[in-house]
Amino acid sequence: MSAAVKTGSGAGSAGSGAPAGDSLPPFESIVATHGATILRVCRGLVGPHNADDVWQETFLAALRVYPSTAGVLNREAWLVTIARNKAVDHHRRTARVPEPVESVGDGPLGVGDAVVRSVEAAEEAELVWTALALLPPTQREAVVYHHLAGLRYAAVAELLGNSEAAARRAAADGMKSLRAHLGQNRKEDS
Amino acid sequence: MEQHFVDSETGSTALVPADFASLTRDESTALDRLTELFRSAAAGAGLLDVAYRIVDSPVGALLLAGTERGLVRVAFAREGHDAVLESLATTVSPRVLLAPSRLDAAARELDEYFARQRQDFDLALDFQLAAGFRREVLAHLPDIGYGHTASYATVAALTSSPRAVRAVGTACARNPLPLVVPCHRVIRSDGSQGAYVGGVEAKALLLALESGAQ
Numbered sequence: 042m043s044a045a046v047k048t049g050s051g052a053g054s055a056g057s058g059a060p061a062g063d064s065l066p067p068f069e070s071i072v073a074t075h076g077a078t079i080l081r082v083c084r085g086l087v088g089p090h091n092a093d094d095v096w097q098e099t100f101l102a103a104l105r106v107y108p109s110t111a112g113v114l115n116r117e118a119w120l121v122t123i124a125r126n127k128a129v130d131h132h133r134r135t136a137r138v139p140e141p142v143e144s145v146g147d148g149p150l151g152v153g154d155a156v157v158r159s160v161e162a163a164e165e166a167e168l169v170w171t172a173l174a175l176l177p178p179t180q181r182e183a184v185v186y187h188h189l190a191g192l193r194y195a196a197v198a199e200l201l202g203n204s205e206a207a208a209r210r211a212a213a214d215g216m217k218s219l220r221a222h223l224g225q226n227r228k229e230d231s
Numbered sequence: 232m233e234q235h236f237v238d239s240e241t242g243s244t245a246l247v248p249a250d251f252a253s254l255t256r257d258e259s260t261a262l263d264r265l266t267e268l269f270r271s272a273a274a275g276a277g278l279l280d281v282a283y284r285i286v287d288s289p290v291g292a293l294l295l296a297g298t299e300r301g302l303v304r305v306a307f308a309r310e311g312h313d314a315v316l317e318s319l320a321t322t323v324s325p326r327v328l329l330a331p332s333r334l335d336a337a338a339r340e341l342d343e344y345f346a347r348q349r350q351d352f353d354l355a356l357d358f359q360l361a362a363g364f365r366r367e368v369l370a371h372l373p374d375i376g377y378g379h380t381a382s383y384a385t386v387a388a389l390t391s392s393p394r395a396v397r398a399v400g401t402a403c404a405r406n407p408l409p410l411v412v413p414c415h416r417v418i419r420s421d422g423s424q425g426a427y428v429g430g431v432e433a434k435a436l437l438l439a440l441e442s443g444a445q
Binding site for chain 1: 248255258259278316317320324327328
């Protein structure tokens with residue numbers, strides 16, 4: 042009896058197997074797969090305090106156009122491009138780079154306490170965000186796209202509108218300045 | 232010089248250079264919160280084409296999916312919930328998000344049904360996954376009342392193609408809304424229960440539940 046046939050889905054013809062070549066996965070899986078990377082990118086581009094809004098705007102914009110993006114091959118680069126546009130909008134709105142954190146330590150902190158450790162971790166993160174925000178825009182973006190988002194230099198170059206070699210150089214220079222800033226801050230702090 | 236990145240798909244923080252290690256510490260908490268906000272915002276912006284949630288039941292985990300029009304899919308675990316979601320993305324819309332609140336009413340009514348406190352479902356249904364004759368068959372199934380059964384042939388006789396007994400079987404097997412549209416009440420002409428999209432054990436359990444036998 043045909044009722045015994047197990048169908049994969051209500052649609053019937055789609056079956057239960059792998060999706061067809063140009064079909065899109067549920068957007069839920071896009072958020073689950075790329076959410077963390079895009080959060081790093083947003084934090085890197087606009088700083089941690091504004092990153093949440095930019096992340097939301099990025100995924101809402103992505104969801105809006107998602108049904109017509111079956112041709113997109115590199116989903117991560119696609120999302121980073123949207124995040125970049127949203128970060129540009131954000132900077133245009135606020136017309137300033139994220140503010141450096143206000144005085145990091147007042148008074149010496151105890152040791153060994155978990156609360157203190159997490160505060161220290163947050164402060165460490167703030168130092169990194171602050172140092173990132175001090176980089177020239179191209180270096181900052183190159184560092185964020187390559188080192189935080191994990192994009193290859195070819196994809197970074199596409200975003201920045203320069204060559205792969207230039208993108209690589211910008212990321213290297215950026216990391217060098219970043220480490221210099223961080224070394225300085227850490228020395229001052231201790 | 233280029234560091235080798237495995238793939239950020241793992242969400243692993245190991246791929247971030249040491250200078251950035253402190254940045255990833257609160258990521259998962261922040262992401263949970265952001266994702267939650269995003270789902271509400273997507274619904275508010277009219278971009279949540281398919282919402283879904285998974286509920287427990289005496290017949291195993293059930294996937295419930297709904298469009299703005301109503302409940303569009305109920306799926307048993309044996310159908311493969313991931314495969315069903317992929318299929319919904321292809322056939323309804325890829326804007327599919329885990330968003331439990333849209334399915335609150337369906338989840339509550341199913342709970343009541345399994346607790347034998349409900350015999351009829353009062354839910355908005357979206358039949359877009361069943362067209363033509365299959366749709367016609369599904370429309371007749373609620374005529375078989377709670378605790379009753381009818382044969383495939385009897386159901387066929389109610390339709391515009393009274394001899395299409397096999398097609399009735401197919402329509403039941405492919406019912407996108409099992410439980411709510413009671414294809415489990417359709418049995419073989421010889422009185423045996425026959426197959427079921429949720430498995431024969433599930434069908435036996437449902438018929439026993441409805442007959443009050445427990």
